Amino acid sequence: MIKNYLKIAIRNILRNKVFSFINIAGIAVAIAVAGLIMLYVQYEWGYDRFYPNTNRIYLVYCKDPGNFFIGSDLYAVTPEPLGTAMKNEFPDIENYVTLGRWNKALVKVANRKVFEENILCATAPDLFKMFSYNFTAGNPETALSQPNTVVLSENVAHRFFGAEEPIGKTVEINIYGKTQVWTVTGVFRAMPNNSQFSSYGIVTSFDTYASTIADRKDSFQWGNNSWFTYLLLRKGTNVETLQAKFPLFVQKNIPASVEEGEEFFLQQIADTHLFSKANFGFGVAGNLSLVSVLSAIAIVILAIASINYMNLATARGSVRAREVGVRKVIGAKRSQLIAQFMGESMMLALTAGVIGLVLVEILLRLFSRLVGVDFGSGSLSHPSFVVGFLVVILIVGLLSGAYPALVLSMYRPAAVVKGSAKSGKRSSLRNVLVTAQFAASIALISCTIIILSQLNYIQTKNMGYNRQNIIVVPINLEKSIFQHVGMFEEKLREHSFVSSVTACSFLPIDIESNTEVHATGRTGSKNAQAYCIYGGYAFLKTFEIQIVEGRDFSSLVATDSSSGIIINQTLQKALGRDGTVGRMVNINGQRFRVVGVMKDFNLHSVRHKIQPLFYAMGGWRQYLCVRVQPGHIGPTISLIKTLWNRFGAQRPFTHTLMNDDFKKMYGNEERLSQAVSFSSGLAILIACMGLFGLITFSIERRRKEIGIRKVLGATVAEVVSLLSSEFLLVVMVANLIAWPVAFFLMRDWLNGFAYRTPLGLVPFIVAAITTLGIAGAAVGFHAVKAAMANPVESLRYE
Amino acid sequence: MIKLTAIEKYYENRVIKTFVLRNINLEVKEGEFVSVMGPSGSGKTTLLNIIGMLDAPSNGEYYFLDEPVHKMSEKRLTELHKTYIGFVFQSYHLIDELTVYENLETPLLYQRVNSNNRKGRVAETLDRFGMVAKKDLFPNQLSGGQQQLVAIARAVIAEPKLILADEPTGNLHSEQGKEIMDLLKKLNEQGTTIIQVTHSETNAAYGNRIIRLKDGWIEK
């Protein structure tokens, strides 16, 4: 019996090439898209979720009431004594780990090369136990018990020593200008890419690290939040109950002198990636919106392809009706027929699945770049992917097969034999399904246009600074440059194509540090929380930020560099009366005079409103920014590189262009737009393939009617409009359904931006025209062909 | 009204030219009732289709009301056939999805007859053919004879000068067939030119002239 079914299924696939192609191609593409997206979702969802103890590991985060940083007063960093104190206080805590990190440390390996590495400093061996590090050499219990010892990941060990035995070798590590020799005592298997520790190939003990920076005593005290604290709770611990005890704990443990009303909370480690609540988290933050948008897209595209199958299978029902009738006459039960038709759709889904898997393999690298995630090797043979992929195929097979199986198996043999089975007729359910397909495609197209126009708005909006032709060189880690930055700048200024040079603490596109500005006590003035940026005399000139009141800093006024500030218009408003040129304000206990007011510029991404900001001289410098004459970027970069080496820098020279840094800031939006535009293209393609199939069938079925109408005097145009109107109506209705959906989705999305493009009618009209055009072409092609046919042909054999 | 000179029709499939009509010379005057007879496959339908402008001859000249059909544009052809010619087929060819009323209305729609006028003419035709009670039924709810009646009503509703009927009684009982033939006769007496294809000598006798086709030739 099975063999019989199989034969019929294969013959049906082969006999109806157009339908089979539409079905298999559509479903294969849909399955491929779903597979890729599943890979990404599994990766993101699985982030930090795979440690054996994951659901008992919690991050302690801290609320610093009123101290807002980019809209949130929650921080992932905590004081160093916290872990020990909590462990002592609460029996529910089985263990804890305190973490510090030193990114881009310079590591010198036995007179060989210098590497830039990220170092993790942790209370060992608890780190290894809590996160189940897998050691291939050395003993995790004792590896870091001696001072100045390190363990390496296999990758790093290989990079440092090649095939040589790493245990016992030494490396020179430079921390805060002090070089120390550390001995390798262990090697562990690298963490998967979706672990927050994956980029930390060197681990040292917290004590070793602490002794290296022992002169920074205040780093280790209550009140200094620089460390990450992870807790391993005992099985069965109630997190709510435990958290409720924290306020009392704070009162008891934190000295009144540094207590500022902090509150502590717990978040499960696996949630910290996608649902991170706190600033300054340890790992990279996940892109939750991309995860959810892509998941939705996968479902929509699978649904569109499945609907194609359902529609084409039922539309062709009358063709199969005879077979069904005959089978019933010779004794088939309905359940057997259902099984047969389900089997066919399963086989089709399986075939499409195989093609889909090939597509996944081909598209993996492109996709990985699109979502900005490196899935690592072997991701396609990972059990979770394999199982997931099979489940997708199974669901598609069931979903697309169930309805046709029910309908087809329902034909009554008498009706079929009499030749009056009416399955090929237009069915309202079929129209509903096609409408749904198109509504989804149209919604995606409108969203694409809106997202792209917001991206364009970001690219073209005047942010208040000029980001073109600026070379950015990070200098904070390179002592030789950092300490002689003035001389470095002088050397650059000697060249005519260098317009201006400034060192600064942040780039104006994203200013990360803030502090309190206190009024000096007169009535009508107010305190304000303000962001601060430090730069040289040429800071405003370099970024072409305008002064609207007062003046820029001048080297001729001695007090400018020590006690002058320039505030932006927003801070001016916030300070009230003290926000006037010439007034004094108090910052961190020091008095500053307001020298000038600069025009507001966007100091963060356009997601956020412009915040109060002041600019002062001196302070910490992270970047050297060089504005060059247009067309001189290349030569200037070589010039800086030459100088970099002449100054005796140890680190390799790196640079960026400010315009690229700016674009990178909107990487999430960029990815979203690419994902959505790509998938809307696919959705409309698959939907149109289905439409094409349906119209082929519908015209086939109406050949006789078309012939009669032509004999009665219908013109080609009349026949075409007769054939197309039904489908165009469907597309029109789909537009009406899709618009509000897209409108509300996009309104919410745009509301996430403080500065945004207006949400007008244009995207919806463009989407309508696009879909009507594409669907019209698919339908029109067939309709014209059918209308031009000689009616004699279609009426001859009756 | 109709003048065919040296009409030929052949189909070319790969290598061979298959002739269906050869050297057909035929004249039909207004008001005539012509019966075309001949064995199956002799080219009767093809001839009727050419006269009805549904098909083009391979060679020869065709004048309809003294206009050269063989030189006409597609548009003019459609125009001519929809104003002057009505068709009746052996298998009726009604539109299954439309009611009797709507089937009758369709040719008028294509001729852009305005709504009031259309209603009047459909009502009048229904009345004339005694089908008022059936106007809301679909073709598959009618008997074969009733369907052919509707088909003839549809052919005459546009008041054609010429009716082409291809075996109009071929699918009917002799009883129903007689009814249809009487109807055609009546239409002819009222002035409509009729060309019918038939296998039955009895039915052929309704006409005033018989043309016999054999292997594409007109038998003398």
Ligand SMILES: Nc1ncnc2c1ncn2[C@@H]1O[C@H](COP(=O)(O)OP(=O)(O)O)[C@@H](O)[C@H]1O
């Ligand atoms: N499109 C075509 N291609 C090839 N042969 C055709 C075509 N149409 C009709 N014929 C042939 O032309 C001949 C005459 O057909 P037809 O006019 O239908 O005959 P009749 O109506 O007298 O039975 C038949 O042999 C038929 O097979």
Ligand SMILES: [Mg+2]
């Ligand atoms: Mg015939």
